[in-house]
Amino acid sequence: MPFQLKESIRANKGFLAFLLLFGIFRTAVADWNPIPSGSMRPNLLEGDVVFVNRLAYDVKVPLTDISLAHTGDPQRGDVVTFSSPEDGTRLIKRIAALPGDTVELRGERLLINGRQADYTVIGNAVEHMAPLGDLQALHLREHSGTADYRIQVLPQVTAMRDFGPVTVPADSYLMLGDNRDNSGDSRVFGTVPRNLLIGRAERILVSADIKGNWAPRTERIGMSLRQVAHAE
Template sequence: MKTWVRANKGFLLFLALFGVFRTAVADWNPIPSASMHPNLLEGDVVFVNRLAYNVKVPLTDIVIGHTGEPQRGDIVTFSSPANGTRLIKRVIALPGDRVEMRDEQLIINGQPAGYSAIGHGTEAIEGVGELAAVRVDETLGASSHAIQFLPQVKARRNFAPLVVPAGEYMMLGDNRDNSADSRYIGLVPRALLIGRAERVLASADIQGNWMPRTERFGMSLYQK
């Protein structure tokens, strides 16, 4: 064993440094579920900037320092406060914001979000089949992004006003009626943020023929 280690110490050092890089600087995140439809699809692999908000001790959630502030509309990866699972959602409300939802409409600091129709689609729900999806642009102040609703699905479409405490964030999935987000798992402390998702690195149709979706390669996750 010692002989093998000596013979391969360069490769082992590379693996160690690569591991530190992935846990401290940049990472990629496969998309396993439909919770961010229509913007992220199952089979997308997104680039995550781990230095967007915090510098952490590698392999831990210990924050050494802050590098930036999460903004409303950012797509972020984080560890679920409920069970530690890595999730990817959108920042909807910041510390100090007063936020509520009435019949799917968000109201932040007294200002209702704006919605404009952009089309329809379909959503395959396991055990149910294909359902019609309504897609709209949601505008929250300076942030605008596509989301979708599934009117036939039972979901949490209302919640009472709450003020987001210091150091915490509200996260929602873009697929509003098919997302386990802050409505279910609670607000997300800053220390659990992993990084900001920037763009799709690669994509494949993992629910179909596994062919690459080359039109999504390098695609930015933010509207210009």
């Protein structure tokens, strides 16, 4: 190792140690996830950055999918980040079904083990989708078992409104986006093995209108995802 490089490392060893510890913290303890698309509307918006608890379900060897210990069980309705089983891309969706569940969609309506979720109409909104322009969106409250949250449907869009039935394999989960007609989820890439779960999204850290003028959405900063899912 050249003398100058050795001296540089020695002079900056405190900073290098900080970077190492920060990297371990982010890959094993806590993380953040920017929301780049509208697949989780109306709950998560483009420009939100969410806090992800990497210890919610497993303690993993940093930088790997190897679990050292289970710390909790994923629940129906949890919003989670995970690596796509299709290509490894990091995604964020909601757990719709658990291991052993038989799940299907019939005309947008979710059925778990033959029992249909309950729905309440919340209201209407407008979503802009290129190249289609402004579309009417319908906001609904979906109540499935103990899980209760808002979803959005886009009646003007051609989408996969019928799916299944499929039975979720052991140690796997079925994911759906809250924006049901504009989400690439388990209807496309299948169920997600537990070892691909990264963590549970719990809170919005910061938010800005990246599709508009980049103004901060101060009212969303610090909101828990439970608060967001129960907003009207």
